[in-house]
Amino acid sequence: MSFASCYDIIIVGAGIAGVNCGYRVQTLLPDYTYAILEARNSAGGTWDLMRYPGVRLDSDIYTFGFSWYPFPHSQTVLDGNTVLNYINDAAKKHCIYDHILLNHRVTKATWSSDTHNWNLIAEADDRKLCFCARYVIFATGYFDYHEPLPVQIRGLHNFKGRVIHPQFWPESLDYSEKKVVVVGNGATAISLVPKLAETALGITIIQRSPHYVLPTSSGGDDSPIMRLLPTALSYWLKRLGWLSLTLLSYYACRRFPRAARDYMLRMVRDELPEHVPHDLHFRPKYNVWDQRLLTCLDGDLFKSIRDGKVNIETASIQNCTANGLLLEDGKTINADLIVTATGIKLQIAGSIQVGIDGSRCDVSERFMWKGMMLQGFPNAFFALGYLTSASWTMGTDLTALFACRLIRHMKEKNRLAATPHMRELSDLTERPLWTLRSTYMTTARSNLPKAGNFGPWKPRSNYLWDYIQACYGSFEGLEFFEGF
DSSP: OEEEEEEEEEEEOOSHHHHHHHHHHHHHOTTSOEEEEOSSSSSOTHHHHOOSTTOBOSSOHHHHSOTTSOOSSOBSSOBHHHHHHHHHHHHHHTTOGGGEETTOEEEEEEEETTTTEEEEEEEETTEEEEEEEEEEEEOOOSBOSSOOOOOOOTTGGGOOSEEEOGGGOOTTOOOTTOEEEEEOOSHHHHHHHHHHHTTSSEEEEEESSOOOEEEEOOBOSOOHHHHHSOHHHHHHHHHHHHHHHHHHHHHHHHHSHHHHHHHHHHHHHHHSOTTSOHHHHHOOSSOTTSSOOEEEETTHHHHHHHTTSEEEEESOEEEEOSSEEEETTSOEEEOSEEEEOOOOOBOSSTTOEEEETTEEOOGGGSBEETTTEETTOTTEEEOOOOSSSSOHHHHHHHHHHHHHHHHHHHHHTTEEEEEEOOSOGGGOOOEESSOOOOHHHHHHGGGSOEEOSSGGGSOOOOHHHHHHHHHHOOOTTEEEEEOO
16 A cells, blocks of 8 residues: 545545535635545546436436536436536536546545544555545445345346346446336336336336326526526526425425325326326325425326336235246236336445544444534534435535535634534434435435434534524534644
């Protein structure tokens, strides 16, 4: 192992969160050196990994995108490749790419109380390199890039066709004129199925229980008024409008669950043909936003159902045969290809082994401070976002803004380290970091950091309040190590 370099700040991950953190560091902390260590051979993170047909945003680009680099076109919801190009264009035009070290997979990060530095080990071209930094920002997302959520289908090994998980979609896969079964009905399946239906012989979605699916528009040309406004003003009005709509609709759904349910079901009934029983396939047993609300772009899924290209079966799978799947209701679904769109495996800080002074630490045993720092971890920030009331990236940006603010404060006060510390453990009630009840979320809850029920240990829930806290809030709950 050889020593590579030492920086003031190291950002792990060059996805949209990592690129945004890089921009915030170089603009708000121009005197600090930084590097972004990226395991893959390209920036983009999730959008470089996910290449299945139909991959796209499930939120608007105005709040999902960078506030400092407006998307230059009028679409509201973008396909995955456009998002990937947007991230890379932003990184190159703002010289963030100059700080990205590609093909550097961080495997270990350890804090030293003697030097008040983080030591990171990265694998690059069969070499092990050691980096050091005073501060680390983990912008690694929230799921495992190497392993999806394990598929629980009895006898799957009996199937003679191909079994594909969307997370690792083969570029050369030919699904035209094939019978395709998609197991799962989450966001991935909702965007994947209409694209497959364009050329496949037939698609069958198998779901254990329904989800709420909301038809949405992909956007289009701006209104005449918006076209008259300066570009920057038009963008900020759209960003504010989408943020307000998202917040208001989320809290309205939580405050008036029955009205929200009736509205969603009425929208679906209007889209479905008469022969498809909406109560069986599209009437969930949970309230709106207990799980993620799925968006159907321009009603494409419903159009595929109306055209007879997509069928839905709501039942559990009893067994897998050589030619397809046997359901518990007795139906047999033949298939040439099975797509297991059963969810992602959640993971914080990637697969990096983290430790303090030589002792390995389990992040699932720690509490998150203000949704961005981890109990007992000095000078470490975690760029995590929202999954309900706002776009994911609006949360990761709050981490970047707060990190820069705290680092400036520490320089002014001659402080070497800041560590979240919990004094009243006995009074704290454990809460999940995210409140969703989706299968992939509840399955992974024991592996995720925890949140509390009061003070800075509460999970993020409202972007406007969280923004105030990130930019102007107190440092309550942080312990500082003073410099000399």
